């Protein structure tokens with residue numbers, strides 16, 4: 480039976496507020512309390528680590544300070560780092576040490592108009608994910624692969640998003656690289672009935688790759704997305720032995 484884990488929960492209190500009067504989003508303690516009330520077993524708290532002015536480095540240091548008060552061996556501290564050209568990440572091993580992280584999720588965050596065109600975007604995301612899986616020792620989890628395709632669909636660059644738009648050899652190459660280099664692939668999807676994504680999930684099952692479950696909740700309410708993923712992992716028969724958590728391997 481799959482463990483009810485969620486390793487992609489954002490503590491959005493730790494980002495720069497547009498308005499100083501704004502009380503800000505969820506703290507680490509609030510997200511952990513919500514996760515426990517949802518029946519989540521292992522809880523992973525992250526915030527973005529990238530060059531955006533919304534996520535300056537001191538915010539991550541504040542998150543670390545709050546997390547230091549957590550004395551729960553099943554709660555883990557991570558970041559969601561941007562994957563850059565060449566599969567490098569915006570956290571780096573030095574940042575990981577300074578923040579005393581348990582894990583790093585590496586995600587591609589691109590959107591129209593940069594890079595221009597859907598097919599250019601798709602190719603760029605594949606190249607970055609594959610390079611990170613193969614060459615970046617700082618990355619534990621490949622975050623929400625190809626989810627930025629939704630932004631291109633929203634901008635009208637493609638009629639609709641489906642995971643089927645990712646060429647099959649790319650899907651298989653990414654899973655193979657993750658399997659060979661011990662990276663977990665993140666299961667993180669808003670539309671868990673999308674046939675293309677379900678077919679990808681079946682490829683995850685057959686590939687023998689490690690997987691991590693992430694709701695990508697930016698507030699306490701959105702942690703509910705994890706429950707759909709837990710059910711699906713169970714129903715599709717993914718191997719519980721391959722369910723990743725920090726320090727398991």
Ligand SMILES: [Zn+2]
Pocket residue numbers: 559586588622623
């Ligand atoms: Zn992301």
Ligand SMILES: [Zn+2]
Pocket residue numbers: 487489559695
């Ligand atoms: Zn996220």
